Amino acid sequence: MIRFARTARRSTSRDRRLKATVAMTDRASWMVVDPSAGSGGGPSLADYRVFVGPPDKYDVVAALQFTVLTQLGLRERHRLLDVGCGSLRAGRLFMPYLSPGRYFGIEPEQWLVEEGIKHELGQDLIRLKRPVFSNDASFTLTAFGQSFDFVLAHSVFSHAAESQIRHCLAEAEHVLTTEGTLVATFFEGRTSYAGTGWQYPDPVAYRWDDLARFVADAGLVVQRLRYEHPNHQAWVAIVRPGHESQIPTSLLA
DSSP states (O other): OOEEEOOOOOSOOHHHHHTTOEEEOTTSOEEEOOTTOOOTTSOOTTTTTGGGSOGGGHHHHHHHHHHHHHHTTOOTTSOEEEETOTTTTTHHHHHHHSOTTOEEEEOSOHHHHHHHIIIIIOHHHHHHHOOEEEOOSSOOGGGGOOOEEEEEETTTTTTOOHHHHHHHHHHHHHHEEEEEEEEEEEEEOSSOOOOSSOOOSSOOEEOHHHHHHHHHHTTOEEEEBOOOOTTOOEEEEEEOTTOGGGSOGGGBO
16 A cells, blocks of 8 residues: 555646656757657556656666665655655665655656666555655645655756745755755856746756755755766755865865
């Protein structure tokens, strides 16, 4: 049994979104692919894998997220909130690692979570690890009534409007433990996205100074991380003021 927290669902349907199922190239540009171009009787990569990014990097991007968080101190006892967990690209690595009841995921597209469980994890692991999911589409990190040692927002700010990023940061300030860390990625650009809504599948960019200002306004502190990303996003670690030293200097850019 998959546990879903009771939250509002995004109105967009799977069928409508699949009309624009996409794959991202190395240059962070997007091309439309045929959702029906699956392979015989197996799961269609044009569904749950391509929807969250380039399928040939599905494994590498998952491994990178796991590496970044464990090097930042994630241990099996910690609570992790995976914002925009999608088809559990990274969740399939985090769940076996974490103790039961320690993995939480937010994903508006419930079908992605279900397909990820079906094809990448299996119900036996779900019963053993007892993850909890929310279909909230408004970055309501407080929906679970829990505090978190780590919050992961991989490839979320790279599609979000300023108001959405600010709301996510404000929510993170409420749910992070005293020594908690929000790990996020974003596309750094010369100008910042001025739109007012979620932009998908096209990515958006923000100036570093603007992102740092959003973080500071939420009462938090941001630091750059040294990790390279296959899709050329920048990694950041966001912590409470006075806790900057908990990020090892060897991991800072």
